[in-house]
Amino acid sequence: MKLLFEQVNVFSDKKLQGNPLAVVVGADNLTEQQMAQFAKWTNLSETTFLLKPLHPDADYRVRIFTPAGELPFAGHPTLGSCYVWQKANNQKDKTTIIQECEAGLITIKQLNGRLAFMAPPLARTGDVADDIIATILKGLGITADDVELCQWIDNGPGWLGILLKSVDKLLEIQPDYAPLKNYEIGLCAIYPEGNQVSLEVRGLCGSISEEDPVTGSLNAAFAQWLIPHGKLPANYIARQGRCIERDGWIYITSDEDGIWISGDVVDCISGMVEFD
DSSP: OEEEEEEEEESOSSTTTSEEEEEESSOTTOOHHHHHHHHHHHOSSOEEEEEOOSSTTOSEEEEEEETTEEESOOHHHHHHHHHHHHHHTTOTTOOEEEEEETTEEEEEEEETTEEEEEOOOOSBOSOOOHHHHHHHHHHHTOOGGGEEEEEEOBSSSOEEEEEESOHHHHHHOOOOSTTTTTOEEEEEEEOOTTOSOOEEEEEEETTTTEEESOOHHHHHHHHHHHTTTTSSOSSEEEEEOGGGTOOEEEEEEEETTEEEEEEOEEEEEEEEEEOO
16 A cells, blocks of 8 residues: 655754654555554654545544554644645645544644644643652752742643743753653743744653653643733744754644644655555
């Protein structure tokens, strides 16, 4: 069985600078095992499979896999999958798209020339227990004096959010993943007013001991947390990935419907993939 395959770059208009995503088109006849095996083989942070929708309001359905298993939702796979679906189905002029995934229906729209998804609700918020904070600070090599705010900001992947007082301190962190293995940690720091970029972001995935290049779900969670707290304006630009030689730009926009996360998507690899 040969299927259309695309690998795209998300959250950067420069190839090899954002977060790569593998997308298989027309995957309705693949088994879950085949999807999981292919995601392990690509070894990217996420691989997605486009299918016909089950919900009558959806334009398409997507299943999102990491090398370790399936995710209900993720940000950069949402934008990258939508881009590939539009391209494969000659729908680039469609301004509003409904994606069906394990987390439900996700609204995607064109915003200032980029695809944007609406930030999903936070499934878990609130204070983080002191013993967990102590463990994480140890793994990060920082102290409580470096931290301005800390909170659960879980919108699917299980994010724990930490706002640091200094961008320089954020960029200096060299994590020890051994104490962090049970946590998905989002770090951020706010730039001084007047900068083009408002927020620097890092996503440390303790479960796989790796730093994610650019993370849509994490940036959505930070926006939902820090905008209502008055720490960030309703519209701003975030940057992520510089500590691992990437340079992702994430655009946050608020309107009467909610908070939108947008970014550039560019083609990198196009071809066919063959399954047994």
